[in-house]
Amino acid sequence: MLPAGIGLGLKPPHYESVLRGGHGIEWFEVHPENYMDAGGLPHRYLQAIAADYPLSLHGLGLSLGSADGVDRAHLRRLQNLVSRYRPAQISEHIAWSRTGGIFHHDLLPLPYCQQSLAVLCRNVDAVQTALGCRIFLENPAAYLSFADNDMAEPEFIAELQRRTGCGLLLDLNNLHVSATNNGFDAHAYLQAYPLHAVGEIHLAGHSVEQLGTEQLLIDDHGSPPPEVVWQLYADVLVRLDHPPPVLLEWDTDVPPFATLCAEAARAAQILQHRQAA
């Protein structure tokens, strides 16, 4: 299990700072796709860091929502990485990227219907069986929705969780982005969402694109989390019996390690406040 403290995404320019220690970060997240080569410097650093800190493998490539099923070759690569680094937690996304042999390098949206649910559950079952453990699934950041949805996202996720026994990764920036872009209320969402299964929280920033009179929020992880995300975090913590591990994400225009640690300290402060209450 990941420690119930603050984690950061591991970036190559920060390898040395991470190893020097004294930063208060309790665990690190990596995208397995960045470590699926055989060896070299990235693996040497990751081995050194994994010796000192728990790792979370946060996948981008399994395409769990694909009607075409799970890519067995990619799953084998993930299995190899899991046996090599023994991560404390493994997570992926409620999304799809692959169809008809083409891999779209983005997390694409699913219609929320029985058919998607059946496909997603079958793929999640296959992965959990192959890895021999529970995986944690993240709610998407969406820019649009499907016309023939027959359930709302939190109901879809609750049913996914009930059928597969998976854990959940609640991304509060994604929630705010999707709620704004698709016109629903984030607090109402959390009422219907199975908070009991949350084993990790993500905090991140987004940008705003003006489309005529419309504002579209873009999940670019290129700035600190805005106040609305911090507020959602505080609200969710009150409703959880045990505060879960929390990750601060910053993936584009990555700032110096010290800036990330300063933002992380804010999350740690909120967490400590909750733990003391």
Added chain:
Amino acid sequence: MATLAARQGQFSDLIFAATPPPAAECAAAGLRATAALAQRVAVYRNNVHHALLQALRDTYPAAQRLVGAEFFAASVRAYVRTAPPTAPLLLECAAGFADFLRDFAPARPLPYLPDVARLEYLWQQSYHAAEADSLDPQQLLSTADSAQLADAHCICHPSVQTLHSDYAVGSIWQANQADVPDTEPEQPIDVDRPEWLALLRTGLGLEAQVQLFFLDAPTLALLNQLGAGARLGAAMADTLAEYPDWDAAAGFGFLLKNGFFSQLVK
């Protein structure tokens, strides 16, 4: 209602359509007809394209510097249309770019460009190759007599990559590294000169660098033969038959001394 597979196929078509699909086309793919639907779809189109462009920029920085960012981006768009990405690993999606450039008419004025890209891809292969210790020359010479050596297989270090080009692509590549100022070099490179190149990752622990070696034709031929599994004696004899003036001991000694071999299998 369309099947999920059909929906995903339709969404894929929206992503890879040559021009941004209008809202009506997006709605026909089952998307909810909201305000600015076409722009919403465009976010996904941009994400997919940007991920590939960034991956190719990261893999081929010298090629990009040679042609400029704008030309590079246009070639990547054409590349993606010819060879849509099939792998979840971005480096794999970048693999065919050198071959694509060879047939890409607008790049013809720079005939060496495909081989520069090829060298950059090999550099990535070398950088990420499996770990292995290099063979210690002293130990090798003390454990095997010359008859045993002739019969042995010299297993190349996993990071060894080789390239023969009709153009001076090793020199061009070196002159177009990020830390080399983008000014006219004092000694212009004679680009129409062939080069025989090898890459090897050196350095232990948290130090590692991929080194570029300028070999001669016979030494590269020997290295390629050994890499393909030939026995040392046979590979030397073949190479000498083609290049009678070659100093075989010096050529093999250079490779051995620099750590190109990881194992001797008798």
